[in-house]
Amino acid sequence: MNILVTGGTGFIGSHTVVELINNGHNAILMDNLINSSEIVLKRIEKITGIMPTFYKVDMLDKEKLGEIFDKEHIDCVIHFAGLKAVGESVKEPYKYYNNNLCGSLNLIEAMNRHGVKNIIFSSSATVYGKNVIVPITEECPKGECTNPYGWTKSMLEQIFCDIQKADEKWNVVLLRYFNPIGAHPSGLIGEDPNGIPNNLMPFITQVAIGKLKELGIFGNDYDTPDGTGVRDYIHVVDLAKAHVKALKKIEDNSGLSIYNLGTGNGYSVLDVVKSFEKVNGIKIPYSFKPRRAGDIASCYASANKAYSELGWKAEFDIDDMVRDSWNFQKKNPNGYGDQ
Ligand code: NAD
Numbered sequence: 001m002n003i004l005v006t007g008g009t010g011f012i013g014s015h016t017v018v019e020l021i022n023n024g025h026n027a028i029l030m031d032n033l034i035n036s037s038e039i040v041l042k043r044i045e046k047i048t049g050i051m052p053t054f055y056k057v058d059m060l061d062k063e064k065l066g067e068i069f070d071k072e073h074i075d076c077v078i079h080f081a082g083l084k085a086v087g088e089s090v091k092e093p094y095k096y097y098n099n100n101l102c103g104s105l106n107l108i109e110a111m112n113r114h115g116v117k118n119i120i121f122s123s124s125a126t127v128y129g130k131n132v133i134v135p136i137t138e139e140c141p142k143g144e145c146t147n148p149y150g151w152t153k154s155m156l157e158q159i160f161c162d163i164q165k166a167d168e169k170w171n172v173v174l175l176r177y178f179n180p181i182g183a184h185p186s187g188l189i190g191e192d193p194n195g196i197p198n199n200l201m202p203f204i205t206q207v208a209i210g211k212l213k214e215l216g217i218f219g220n221d222y223d224t225p226d227g228t229g230v231r232d233y234i235h236v237v238d239l240a241k242a243h244v245k246a247l248k249k250i251e252d253n254s255g256l257s258i259y260n261l262g263t264g265n266g267y268s269v270l271d272v273v274k275s276f277e278k279v280n281g282i283k284i285p286y287s288f289k290p291r292r293a294g295d296i297a298s299c300y301a302s303a304n305k306a307y308s309e310l311g312w313k314a315e316f317d318i319d320d321m322v323r324d325s326w327n328f329q330k331k332n333p334n335g336y337g338d339q
């Protein structure tokens, strides 16, 4: 298939492009590079032998977005583009609603105009809200999000559902990611956050490389086995492969489909630290801090639906994830900024 990958140079987008190419698809990338680097394109070429077509376009620019659809024959869109920093979204909600909602509405308009009615959308477990019962199944109702970023995901899910309901020619797959970490085993592509990382794994790798002094663990008094927060970490390559499998729903004209993408296993912050130390032989100094606002004790998926309907399940375990995250950090101490 010819697949437009918005946000294609980003963390999850780039890994998905590799898997798409490996499976014989033609990936056309679009990104405004606000949170990624063009160097990723060369890295994708190094891994796959193919330099994908790339459009440096902002999805807020309707005209340029439309031009991509004029030029390319697109069968399906995988929509990763968006801003994703939870804390920043609390401080600058307009920026998040404008970029993620208006940008996606522009995309939908361009798709409609060009008769492209197939989309796979990057959603998040955050749409389930705070009052979850684990493991979370797709039947669990959506809940109150704790920040504007989360609301953009929840609202966009609603928008895609309504559009599909109004026009049955649309095929929509909503993928709710749990906690993607890891990197391509080659160490050529991985996560390269701007500034001090908010997420656990990049924080740990930056402590390991000596950029940050110690990890602050947000809370050790949760109702979990060791008191620290439990999450469902998933290797980004497994996540990427799920997108290739999800294309089956597009090919089958399945209408609306929703899947959790996680391993189904919960690991605490201390489990992740211990695994990192054991696998990579590096000590991670840490101290306990107060709970972080908006965090919940435990969040992990039931991954059964994706297995039974898509034949997908995660293959990598937590040790693989911490090994590959460190491998990318080690080979790219300053992220893509080194090149
Ligand atoms: P990322 O920031 O690495 O990738 C997103 C890409 O979108 C970036 O390359 C950025 O430059 C691009 N972008 C942002 N606004 C744009 C615009 N207006 N026009 C064009 N490009 C634009 O993030 P990621 O971790 O790869 O996440 C991909 C998607 O998955 C996002 O939608 C994110 O919200 C979602 N998601 C991520 C996680 C996670 O933990 N990483 C979890 C759940 C959902």
Ligand code: UDP
Pocket (backbone or CB within 6 Å): 179, 198, 199, 200, 201, 203, 215, 216, 217, 218, 219, 228, 229, 230, 231, 269, 292, 295
């Ligand atoms: N966490 C932590 N210290 C950090 C970053 C995260 O203790 O510097 C914890 C956080 O409280 C949560 C887990 O690690 O329990 C995963 O957090 P992350 O921000 O990576 O993902 P999310 O909050 O979206 O699940």
